Amino acid sequence: MASVTLDHLKKIYPGGVEAVKDVSLTVPDGSFTVLLGPSGCGKSTLLRMIAGLEGISSGTATIGERIVNEIEPAERDIAMVFQNYALYPHMSVYDNMAYGLRNRKVPEADIAARVNEAAKILSIESFLKRKPRELSGGQRQRVAMGRAIVRDPQVFLFDEPLSNLDAKLRVQMRLEIRRLHNRLKATSIFVTHDQVEAMTLADQVVVMNAGRVEQVGAPLAIYSRPASRFVAEFIGAPPMNLLRGTITAPGVVSIKDGLRLPFDQSAFDAGIGQTVDYGVRPEDVAITDMPAANGATEPSHSMTVDLIEELGSNRVIYGLLAGSGFALVTRTGIASADRVAFVLDPSSAHLFDGESGMSLRHAV
Numbered sequence: 001m002a003s004v005t006l007d008h009l010k011k012i013y014p015g016g017v018e019a020v021k022d023v024s025l026t027v028p029d030g031s032f033t034v035l036l037g038p039s040g041c042g043k044s045t046l047l048r049m050i051a052g053l054e055g056i057s058s059g060t061a062t063i064g065e066r067i068v069n070e071i072e073p074a075e076r077d078i079a080m081v082f083q084n085y086a087l088y089p090h091m092s093v094y095d096n097m098a099y100g101l102r103n104r105k106v107p108e109a110d111i112a113a114r115v116n117e118a119a120k121i122l123s124i125e126s127f128l129k130r131k132p133r134e135l136s137g138g139q140r141q142r143v144a145m146g147r148a149i150v151r152d153p154q155v156f157l158f159d160e161p162l163s164n165l166d167a168k169l170r171v172q173m174r175l176e177i178r179r180l181h182n183r184l185k186a187t188s189i190f191v192t193h194d195q196v197e198a199m200t201l202a203d204q205v206v207v208m209n210a211g212r213v214e215q216v217g218a219p220l221a222i223y224s225r226p227a228s229r230f231v232a233e234f235i236g237a238p239p240m241n242l243l244r245g246t247i248t249a250p251g252v253v254s255i256k257d258g259l260r261l262p263f264d265q266s267a268f269d270a271g272i273g274q275t276v277d278y279g280v281r282p283e284d285v286a287i288t289d290m291p292a293a294n295g296a297t298e299p300s301h302s303m304t305v306d307l308i309e310e311l312g313s314n315r316v317i318y319g320l321l322a323g324s325g326f327a328l329v330t331r332t333g334i335a336s337a338d339r340v341a342f343v344l345d346p347s348s349a350h351l352f353d354g355e356s357g358m359s360l361r362h363a364v
Contacts, residue, residue: 001187002064002077002154003029004050009059011045011211019045021211022059027155027204032181032188036198037208038234043191044159046208050189051080051157064154079148080157083164085140087132087147093119094128097147111150118146121180138169145180158190162197174200195235199223207231229357232279232350238316238327240279244354247271251346253278255322259301263349268360275354282316284348285328288341302341305334 004027011020020042027033035043048054050061052073060067068076087096094115101111119125122142132140141161148156158177162170178201181188192198198205199219207214207222207230215227226232232240245255251265253276261278270276288300303319303326314331317340334340351360 005062007060010057012057031203033204034198034202041208042211077154079151079153083160085144114150118149156188229352257322259322262346264346270360277352279350282327283329300343
């Protein structure tokens with residue numbers, strides 16, 4: 001296997017459209033790295049540049065010890081699994097998996113050993129004589145992965161391989177891909193716009209936005225410490241609540257309508273008078289009892305519920321707070337149009353600069 005290193009990589013199309021903007025990234029040997037971002041962010045273009053299917057405008061791509069900018073795709077020692085499977089319809093499963101090896105003049109005995117071993121790993125031994133049209137979508141995707149495995153490449157590249165599958169199959173194939181990686185320990189780069197796939201598959205997540213890398217890190221690190229407002233909004237379902245306000249006192253962000261939200265002053269490089277976006281994850285919002293009519297101490301905040309999503313294990317409650325959408329996650333029974341009271345833990349708050357959108361949290 002091999003590491004992959006990208007150094008100031010750019011892709012500029014005719015007309016000046018810059019699809020990939022100065023990306024530098026290291027994919028460690030044996031890791032599973034996911035390129036995550038919305039449609040049009042440049043993640044698939046970046047993957048295709050590594051594969052050699054897109055030219056590199058500037059910068060270098062290195063696989064192992066070789067700079068591969070000018071090396072043909074077939075000579076880069078990579079294997080790619082595509083969204084549309086890319087199987088030959090007139091060939092059997094066995095011949096689809098053997099095709100690349102035959103082109104490389106691998107002896108038939110070795111081909112048979114590799115194909116049968118890959119089929120065993122993927123539980124498709126009984127399909128080897130079938131044609132692709134006789135298989136389900138999940139079975140075809142296993143064949144596509146088997147074709148990649150038999151090549152024994154330095155790097156596996158996955159271009160949204162699960163997007164054509166139904167929800168149940170996506171979960172099943174996600175687990176199989178992770179098990180496969182745990183078994184093969186192969187360097188893998190996986191493109192998706194699905195944050196659940198990224199969080200469950202990756203050792204390292206690369207969040208991309210408008211051709212740039214917004215943040216690189218372990219899934220839970222990115223979730224708990226987003227580097228920018230974009231990452232905070234993109235990662236999480238439901239996404240992080242964000243409210244624009246101004247720091248008016250140490251540990252206090254004032255929002256319109258007189259709302260004052262707490263944060264841990266020691267965790268952030270932010271001063272009084274600064275405009276910020278105050279963020280809190282819906283699951284970090286704690287519901288409390290409504291104040292009693294006899295004038296008992298009022299809880300921190302309250303809002304009127306206008307929508308409830310039932311998710312089985314919990315509920316997502318939506319409403320308006322200071323004129324902005326606000327969500328919280330709970331297991332308690334709440335009816336639409338109820339008024340719900342809640343408290344915010346200062347240690348759960350996130351602050352983002354109101355102008356740049358970057359996190360104001362001290363570097364760890």
